[in-house]
Amino acid sequence: MTLRVLIVDDDDLMRAGLRAVLSSDATLDVIAEAADGTEAADLAVRLRPDVVLMDVRMPGRDGIAATTDITARAADVRVLVLTTFDDDEYVFAALAAGASGFLLKRTRPEDLIAAIHTIAAGESLLSPAVTRTVIDRMSRRPRIDPAAARGLDRLTPRERDVVTQIARGLSNAEIATTLFVEESTVKTHVKRVLAKLGARDRVQVVIAAYEAGLVAPGE
Structure with a gap:
């Protein structure tokens, strides 16, 4: 194609x-x-x-x-x-x-x-360096957005766990190791998270996690 x-x-x-x-x-x-x-x-x-x-x-x-x-x-x-x-x-x-x-x-x-x-x-x-740039910027300018917090309410507990790890800059393989699941399972969770949040990519997920207060600055 x-x-x-x-x-x-x-x-x-x-x-x-x-x-x-x-x-x-x-x-x-x-x-x-x-x-x-x-x-x-x-x-x-x-x-x-x-x-x-x-x-x-x-x-x-x-x-x-x-x-x-x-x-x-x-x-x-x-x-x-x-x-x-x-x-x-x-x-x-x-x-x-x-x-x-x-x-x-x-x-x-x-x-x-x-x-x-x-x-x-x-x-x-998104290279790890770019993801870290976003994390660093959000950490320096913390704010809680009620709308973002409500958006995360649509996620299951496991999906919220995955979002937390994404916001910490972990790759799918690293998330799988951290949560003791298969990488294919993580990929499925990521796809569902993107769909539920209406996010285009992982960086928007990182931003939503910080704006919702799911991840605190400095974690």
Whole structure:
């Protein structure tokens, strides 16, 4: 199955380079390019690509604002943020805006292609470092959101256990070891948690856990 990709970057050379990289995979089809956030959001809503490769810093409307718009108006479109900046502010803002992954532009071509397939498959591309960034930020700015707490009430006790471990940055394999269950069981619980919370990925689960007070800062 061919995956349809929208490339967003204000640098003409960068867009050409990304197109060249993606052309090495016959299952990827670059259907359009955009040079700013406004054009990116309009094209994403109209063309419904499987994945948007989104730059952050662009003149006019930036990639964070565009990602927020796309995820609100086209929930089926997945956004993979690709930037030269690895500052925590950009990571957290991109993920909070609804992006499904975050990569630096120095990422190897084969890793970028693999990331697009991962994102398109409905998974999130979150390295432990990125997950820790979110956890650290939520820990420094603790707050209890009653709406988030009510959302977690829909979970079973075991699902809440899984959410707690996700919020501590554990992988599925590590959660399985901690809870003495099979990894396949953890994956099933994670899918149910995402569905019940209406979360796009694990990072949104982490944020919900902190906002609901399920995990306390410093744990």
